[in-house]
């Protein structure tokens with residue numbers, strides 16, 4: 166599937182490019198970002214961004230989009246197929262991060278809403294899943310604002326922290342997304 170550029174009020178979501186590697190490496194080195202993610206290591210190895218971008222090219226890492234504003238990369242939002250992560254619900258999983266300089270301005274809510282606007286009508290299960298660590302209220306609030314509801318508590322693993330972390334598994338149906346006035 167060719168993934169289109171997705172524009173919203175302030176942002177453009179676009180496919181990632183090899184030239185994004187330096188920005189990805191710069192932002193993923195920040196423990197304030199990686200400690201809330203499952204698989205981003207800390208310290209962030211020199212070639213990790215290039216290796217990850219190569220996987221995108223091969224189409225084996227789900228759909229990942231660069232979040233940009235005025236052509237500057239601010240973060241990434243992506244969707245993994247239901248088979249890529251065992252969260253106990255047969256639904257694709259959304260994940261995201263934003264460089265700290267851009268936090269608290271509603272950018273991620275705008276980016277996730279835009280990606281779901283495009284993606285949910287394509288998804289036969291009409292469900293999305295997300296997992297947020299319990300100590301990440303920003304992400305939990307963001308998901309609730311978009312209509313995600315808690316389905317259960319679990320324990321995830323943060324590679325950056327090197328430990329297990331309590332997490333909340335949340336789910337969104339297309340119907341609820343529409344009820345929230347998001348589509």
Ligand SMILES: CC(C)(COP(=O)(O)OP(=O)(O)OC[C@H]1O[C@@H](n2cnc3c(N)ncnc32)[C@H](O)[C@@H]1OP(=O)(O)O)[C@@H](O)C(=O)NCCC(=O)NCCS
Nearest residue numbers: 201261262263268269270271272273274297302303304306
């Ligand atoms: C989580 C993250 C993407 C949020 O991005 P953001 O652009 O700052 O989020 P938004 O501004 O769109 O919305 C965040 C929501 O949390 C609220 N919030 C902000 N700071 C908060 C805090 N310290 N405690 C609780 N809620 C907070 C915001 O007010 C907003 O809710 P509201 O619209 O009801 O006010 C960003 O903090 C991030 O990249 N963190 C590191 C990586 C990460 O956590 N990824 C998600 C893994 S599940």
